[in-house]
């Protein structure tokens with residue numbers, strides 16, 4: 001399918017980032033949008049991103065090839081019925097919501113299964129709004145895709161291709177596995193971060209000693225507590241069962257370490273931290289299983305003529321073939337960094353050792 005027009009309902013951090021990325025990579029694709037605040041639509045128009053300068057009405061979405069629902073998850077559900085009578089036959093409705101079970105249920109209720117592919121970019125931040133959206137937010141992020149049983153595989157493949165063209169890594173999962181996995185690695189951590197912040201707030205003294213001395217560790221683990229309360233309210237309301245299951249298991253973990261501390265079980269305590277450290281340290285290593293493995297590293301480029309050529313020569317003279325190389329700017333390396341992709345794990349590891357030997361700063365991801 002050649003994509004001519006995309007529609008966006010919601011133009012915040014995620015919707016805005018997809019629009020900005022699409023504009024960067026596919027400048028000929030036309031985009032229209034409606035948003036909670038009309039001023040956001042005007043801003044996007046002024047930035048040359050979308051065609052409309054005031055909120056689009058639902059009927060305007062009739063010519064779209066894909067419509068992206070990019071509002072908080074419960075709001076997304078409300079647009080399905082409105083769009084049903086408007087979408088053209090070949091249109092695919094998709095969403096970026098953090099929970100997939102509810103929207104799949106709503107799609108089934110509406111009889112729209114052959115017209116829907118769920119989506120969830122595993123990237124973002126605690127910030128909100130179009131002003132924080134970037135044309136690089138999706139870069140190298142897994143983008144989970146949850147087709148229905150009735151989505152034509154060819155249509156899923158085209159959608160995967162489009163998502164891949166934006167620099168993200170499409171990964172197909174069923175919606176139930178998605179909701180279980182995200183409850184563990186995203187929803188529960190947000191609950192824990194907020195609980196920890198509330199705990200410190202309630203425990204602090206009138207001089208706010210805890211707040212004053214809070215160091216990097218506390219700030220690292222609680223950054224996501226600054227996320228949108230509306231968004232997290234809606235996620236907890238729609239993934240309730242799975243979040244509760246994960247909370248039960250997590251409470252058991254807390255109670256286990258509590259017992260070890262009570263019993264002064266030194267080796268038990270050490271094992272608790274060692275096992276967490278080993279697993280946490282392994283997160284940087286390339287993923288296993290069905291998840292696509294990408295052997296990418298990032299390297300600060302010395303600001304001089306021939307900087308890339310020097311690195312390419314070092315690698316070539318050591319028989320290391322580069323799969324892909326280029327300067328990128330993304331959310332993590334805003335000032336730009338050299339991204340080098342290798343073909344396999346051994347050459348990835350040798351490249352790191354070699355570049356460090358030549359005093360380059362190398363980041364493993």
Ligand SMILES: NC(=O)C1=CN([C@@H]2O[C@H](COP(=O)(O)OP(=O)(O)OC[C@H]3O[C@@H](n4cnc5c(N)ncnc54)[C@H](O)[C@@H]3O)[C@@H](O)[C@H]2O)C=CC1
Nearest residue numbers: 010011012013014035036071072073097098124125128129
């Ligand atoms: N924030 C993050 O890091 C991530 C968020 N998501 C999902 O993306 C979706 C959007 O989140 P963000 O972009 O972060 O939020 P945001 O707060 O930055 O943007 C939300 C957008 O939806 C609009 N909106 C809200 N209610 C609306 C309504 N009833 N009608 C029309 N527009 C409405 C707002 O005006 C705004 O443009 C959510 O479903 C969230 O679960 C997915 C991945 C990461």
Ligand SMILES: O=C(O)C(=O)Cc1ccc(O)cc1
Nearest residue numbers: 098122123124125126186224
């Ligand atoms: O800020 C972070 O690190 C996040 O975890 C962002 C995030 C929030 C919600 C999602 O569904 C996916 C990613």
